[in-house]
Amino acid sequence: AWEAEVVAAYNTIGDWGLSAPSLLVIPNHHDRWPLGQFPEFVERIKVWIRDGAEVLLHGYYHVSSNPIRVCSHPVSWLKSKLLTANEGEFLNLPQGRTEARLLRGKTELEDILGCPVAGFVPPAWLGEPYLATSLRKAGLAHSEGHLYVYDLLREQRLLVPAITFSARSWLRTCASIGFARLMKTIVIGQIDIRLALHPADIRSRRLVQAIGSLDGTVSNRHRWVEYSEFTGGRK
Numbered sequence: 001a002w003e004a005e006v007v008a009a010y011n012t013i014g015d016w017g018l019s020a021p022s023l024l025v026i027p028n029h030h031d032r033w034p035l036g037q038f039p040e041f042v043e044r045i046k047v048w049i050r051d052g053a054e055v056l057l058h059g060y061y062h063v064s065s066n067p068i069r070v071c072s073h074p075v076s077w078l079k080s081k082l083l084t085a086n087e088g089e090f091l092n093l094p095q096g097r098t099e100a101r102l103l104r105g106k107t108e109l110e111d112i113l114g115c116p117v118a119g120f121v122p123p124a125w126l127g128e129p130y131l132a133t134s135l136r137k138a139g140l141a142h143s144e145g146h147l148y149v150y151d152l153l154r155e156q157r158l159l160v161p162a163i164t165f166s167a168r169s170w171l172r173t174c175a176s177i178g179f180a181r182l183m184k185t186i187v188i189g190q191i192d193i194r195l196a197l198h199p200a201d202i203r204s205r206r207l208v209q210a211i212g213s214l215d216g217t218v219s220n221r222h223r224w225v226e227y228s229e230f231t232g233g234r235k
Contacts, residue, residue, distance in 0.1 A: 001029045002200075005203065007044070008202045010048065020053050022056055027104075028060060030061060045113060055109060056121050057109055057140070058121050058123065060089065062123045064092075088122075089122070089123045090122045091124075095133075102140065103138040118141040120142075121143065122143070125145045135152055136152050141231070142228070144162070144194070149194075153231075154231075158230075159191060160192045160193060160194055162193070163194065164196040165201050166198070167198070167200045177207055177210045181210060195218065
């Protein structure tokens with residue numbers, strides 16, 4: 001669904017000097033784009049994997065199929081409206097369906113891409129309290145939220161805030177550009193961070209330039225690592 005933007009983003013990241021970004025892959029985006037039906041794109045991802053990229057499961061459909069009623073779940077309803085455009089797939093999803101969907105997604109990605117999948121990123125970082133238990137049952141080793149990376153095997157929560165952006169509107173794009181510039185002076189050098197780039201971000205040249213400048217500042221002071229290395233190297 002976002003092939004052109006994903007390819008452009010991957011090439012842009014390469015231009016910044018990063019050769020092995022983590023790839024958040026959706027097996028069947030919005031139930032309209034089954035990954036296995038697009039062999040050319042699959043082969044492209046396999047090339048990226050051979051070049052060192054790491055694959056993480058990013059939901060199964062990346063769209064919510066569970067309507068949230070404001071009267072019965074006001075907090076969840078507010079999260080679904082403010083943090084995502086109806087793409088909080090694992091918010092308000094029953095535990096049994098959560099476990100089945102995670103296992104299905106992990107199995108399909110491993111079969112299609114021919115590589116192990118150890119990590120999971122919930123769409124919009126939204127999920128229910130039992131999500132960690134469901135992830136372990138599905139054989140996944142690490143996950144994340146906005147502020148933390150979760151080592152599921154060691155049951156550790158590691159503070160690693162994600163710096164993320166939005167190009168969904170002109171106002172959000174301008175705010176993201178300002179945020180990227182601000183982050184250069186606030187968090188760099190203080191704590192470990194994640195830098196998250198969405199396919200839609202690549203459509204804004206000014207936003208890409210701001211993110212690239214931020215990346216350059218971070219790269220001068222830190223070494224980028226994969227999730228598996230980060231969690232595996234912690235005690």
